[in-house]
Amino acid sequence: MIKKILIANRGEIAARIIHACKKLHIHTVAIYSEADQDSPYVQLADECYLIGPPHVNESYLNVEKIVEVAKKAELDAIHPGYGFMSENGDFARKCQENGFIFIGPSANIIETMGDKVAARKLMKEAGVPIIPGTENALSNIDEAVSAAEEIGYPIMLKASAGGGGIGMQVVHNDDELIKAFDRNAKRAESFFGDGSMFIEKLLKTARHIEIQVLADQFGHVIHLFERECSIQRRNQKVIEEAPALFLSEQTRLKMGEVAVQATKQIGYTNAGTIEFLVDEQENFYFLEMNTRIQVEHPITEEITGVDIVSEQINIASGGRLTLHQNDIQIDGHAIEVRIYAEDPKTFFPSPGKITKYEEPTGDNIRIESSIREGSNVTPFYDPMISKLIVSGNSRDEAITYLKEALHTYKIDGIKTNIPMLLTVIDHEQFKKGNISTNFVQEYV
Structure with missing residues (x-):
């Protein structure tokens, strides 16, 4: 049984996980950035460690630093919560390589389902109905326009990686698609390190x-x-x-x-x-x-x-x-x-x-x-x-x-x-x- 967990997250979800651990008599370890040092969840945990400056790339997305803290705290498992590292296959793999249980699915599953194009294919094979759309990621605007005309406007332009509405936009015609494609691809690249885009038919009043x-x-x-x-x-x-x-x-x-x-x-x-x-x-x-x-x-x-x-x-x-x-x-x-x-x-x-x-x-x-x-x-x-x-x-x-x-x-x-x-x-x-x-x- 897991006896000690590090929560690789912040805010209300960190507090939620800590409360669950307390009911299970599991020792908790919180991490916090300089901006979160007075946050309530930090005081709820049994142990807490400063992870870095406020910016997420230097704190809550710093894989090496989180693993370093986990080793120092001598714990059994890491819970990623949602956001941040929760759907990062590399992080899940790094946890397992260093002897920590990752509280979530396998790294391979995270990576496959995190790629929305690959996930669509896998779900289609599993017999799940999917929205009409492109079968593969789109590499350029010409491919996108051709696919959109075949599917029929209006369509939803989406980033293959990530979520939270980032890189997503409703498009009604070729002109809108031409304006939206590069902008959303660059935004997806900035947030997720992957600018791949795909298209789905827009379902009205869904x-x-x-x-x-x-x-x-x-x-x-x-x-x-x-x-x-x-x-x-x-x-x-x-x-x-x-x-x-x-x-x-x-x-x-x-x-x-x-x-x-x-x-x-x-x-x-x-x-x-x-x-x-x-x-x-x-x-x-x-x-x-x-x-x-x-x-x-x-x-x-x-x-x-x-x-x-x-x-x-x-x-x-x-x-x-x-x-x-x-x-x-x-x-x-x-x-x-x-x-x-x-x-x-x-x-x-x-x-x-x-x-x-x-x-x-x-x-x-x-x-x-x-x-x-x-x-x-x-x-x-x-x-x-x-x-x-x-x-x-x-x-x-x-x-x-x-x-x-x-x-x-x-x-x-x-x-x-x-x-x-x-x-x-x-x-x-x-x-x-x-x-x-x-x-x-x-x-x-």
Whole structure:
């Protein structure tokens, strides 16, 4: 059994992993940059080490330094959280080469699924429906224009590597594609070290639905049902809920079965998420697979009672899943909103000092935060500073609790997206469940 874990991450996800470890009586090691030395998660850990300057390349992406700290701390395993090193195959491989358990899938799986073109091919072979698009990465604009005309506009131009909406753009004609191709390729190269691009047919009014899977090292795979992640801004999720209101029971079960079968066929282990786009007729198509814990995992935990982080650790330790598919039932409804330090109108980051911080409280409220009163929100990292999760017996009840919680959540000193979140959940179309990935663009 794993006895000591280094969390190769920061902020609220580092705190979340530390809390899971404490329940399992596992010793925790945190790393922090100079910008994060006063961050709450650092004080939660049993040990902590300064990893470097604020910039991520010198701290949280510094593989050699992280491995050096791991050796010094004499630990068993490393948990990457999400972002940063979580989908870096080289890092997973380096952990294993140095005798540390990487809490996630194998390096080879991370690399294959991280290449969206390769992932599409693999999922197609596994019998998963895929969106019409290019079979190979596009090397130049002429190839892109030819492919787009064959597929038919509008299309979605995407970076083969990475995620988070980076390098992604909706394109309606040749002129837009010519302008967008080099710009997005260069941005992808800058962020991911890979400027490869590909094209998919744009599904209008689609929903973004993902299936959470757990897979142990003995071939046992289960799913924890779905999450509705359609409320997005700039191709990044803002509000997630579980279960998805509009899915029929037949489609829900079919999506779960397809996700489990694909997970087995590719030899995946640990926690992962298979993401789909679903059209108005409930046809679903593979989007990507995230080979890590997701930001939105708490809503799945709330409706199933499964501690996903603890399951990750158990699987990495060589343990068997003790749950069977029939054990997993949906209980109630949960919604998560991501609180960003950003201007709610422009979505531009809003760094600064938190002068007042008061969290909403209640039995149905869960907060996962990386800040407190007096914290400095720096411009060095993603502007998400907190997650507010509410649960209720029904979706309507959860929305009521969420509205009350957002009104009592006090964060002063910086701008946040709370006004934008309230606008969304107050909208009649959101209340009715008439949502899609275009919702923010159309109504907010």
